[in-house]
Amino acid sequence: MSGFGIYIHWPFCRSKCPYCDFASEPAKNFDFQIWRNAYAKSLKLYAGRTADKTVSSIFFGGGTPSLMTAQTVSFVIETIRSLWPVEKNAEISLEANPCSVNLSKMRAFEKAGINRLSVGVQALNDKDLKFLGRLHTVEQASDVLKNAKQIFPRVSADFIYGRPNQSLNDWRNELEKILELNLKHLSLYQLTIEEGTFFHKKGIRPPEDELSADMFELTDRMTYQVGLERYEVSNHAVQGEECRHNLLYWQGGEWIGIGPAAHGRFTQNGLFYATAQKRSAALWPKNQDGEEIVLTAKEKAEELIFMALRTREGINRKAFRSLLGKEPEAFMHTGTLQDYQTDGFLICDQKGIRTTAKGLMILDALCRTLMT
Numbered sequence: 001m002s003g004f005g006i007y008i009h010w011p012f013c014r015s016k017c018p019y020c021d022f023a024s025e026p027a028k029n030f031d032f033q034i035w036r037n038a039y040a041k042s043l044k045l046y047a048g049r050t051a052d053k054t055v056s057s058i059f060f061g062g063g064t065p066s067l068m069t070a071q072t073v074s075f076v077i078e079t080i081r082s083l084w085p086v087e088k089n090a091e092i093s094l095e096a097n098p099c100s101v102n103l104s105k106m107r108a109f110e111k112a113g114i115n116r117l118s119v120g121v122q123a124l125n126d127k128d129l130k131f132l133g134r135l136h137t138v139e140q141a142s143d144v145l146k147n148a149k150q151i152f153p154r155v156s157a158d159f160i161y162g163r164p165n166q167s168l169n170d171w172r173n174e175l176e177k178i179l180e181l182n183l184k185h186l187s188l189y190q191l192t193i194e195e196g197t198f199f200h201k202k203g204i205r206p207p208e209d210e211l212s213a214d215m216f217e218l219t220d221r222m223t224y225q226v227g228l229e230r231y232e233v234s235n236h237a238v239q240g241e242e243c244r245h246n247l248l249y250w251q252g253g254e255w256i257g258i259g260p261a262a263h264g265r266f267t268q269n270g271l272f273y274a275t276a277q278k279r280s281a282a283l284w285p286k287n288q289d290g291e292e293i294v295l296t297a298k299e300k301a302e303e304l305i306f307m308a309l310r311t312r313e314g315i316n317r318k319a320f321r322s323l324l325g326k327e328p329e330a331f332m333h334t335g336t337l338q339d340y341q342t343d344g345f346l347i348c349d350q351k352g353i354r355t356t357a358k359g360l361m362i363l364d365a366l367c368r369t370l371m372t
């Protein structure tokens with residue numbers, strides 16, 4: 001996929017959610033000047049290696065980037081514009097929590113250059129919001145979404161389903177309310193329990209496989225009926241409203257990652273680079289050195305196959321061949337690929353290789369057994 005993105009990681013939040021395994025930590029007071037200086041230094045370092053690229057998207061993630069000041073966001077965007085050409089219609093996204101934005105702050109973010117707001121709602125009932133460690137109420141979230149739609153050209157919201165004791169009918173009723181919000185993009189994630197999180201330590205478990213599959217199918221059907229097509233495992237959008245920055249991740253695009261624990265992928269002199277920044281929020285502003293490796297063609301192919309099969313388009317044969325000089329089948333077990341086609345898990349044709357809805361149910365296992 002063409003395009004070049006820049007990911008900016010803000011590692012702080014007001015409180016750590018019990019399901020979260022991202023590089024984030026609770027904090028109340030921030031020295032924004034230190035972070036502006038560190039972001040600028042890291043951006044300048046990468047600009048020297050990627051000056052031939054044009055920025056198509058910028059994404060502020062976290063943590064809770066809406067805790068940043070609009071002045072800091074503006075500074076980062078303007079620094080990027082001073083270092084790279086930026087597409088006229090570049091997508092510039094910021095993740096926000098309902099408890100850390102209000103009308104005036106959203107207007108300030110829009111003035112700073114944000115044109116897409118992604119709101120972490122997670123549930124539409126207050127009991128489950130509390131269980132998920134969220135600090136906002138349904139009323140607060142509804143107000144933020146209502147105002148955001150008046151300010152930003154594009155608005156998305158995140159929700160988590162498959163919560164403990166949530167029945168299929170519970171999720172159906174909640175999803176109906178979510179769809180009534182009339183958003184053009186939704187990220188709908190099944191609850192996963194990651195090792196090391198509070199939920200994992202407490203022994204919280206996701207729903208059984210059968211209920212998970214039923215919830216996934218219900219989500220797919222209900223969103224499709226209102227014009228929100230699934231374009232990635234957990235993401236649904238009106239055509240043209242897909243998150244262009246995230247598509248870089250899923251379709252083999254290039255981006256640099258700035259901030260604690262941020263990852264990047266870019267080419268330089270024909271080599272595929274994978275980068276990872278230091279995870280510590282305390283250490284990163286003082287020293288932005290991280291890890292960097294050159295991926296082999298096989299490693300790049302496996303990464304692209306795994307990510308692309310998450311999407312509606314799947315593996316684009318022409319793009320894959322242009323990037324790696326071989327057909328995607330060259331990196332797969334021929335017999336296993338044929339079996340998955342025969343059993344209805346994969347579709348393979350002149351355009352490429354795509355996962356069926358049935359295949360998405362076993363995606364991780366499918367990818368592990370598919371690649372040589």
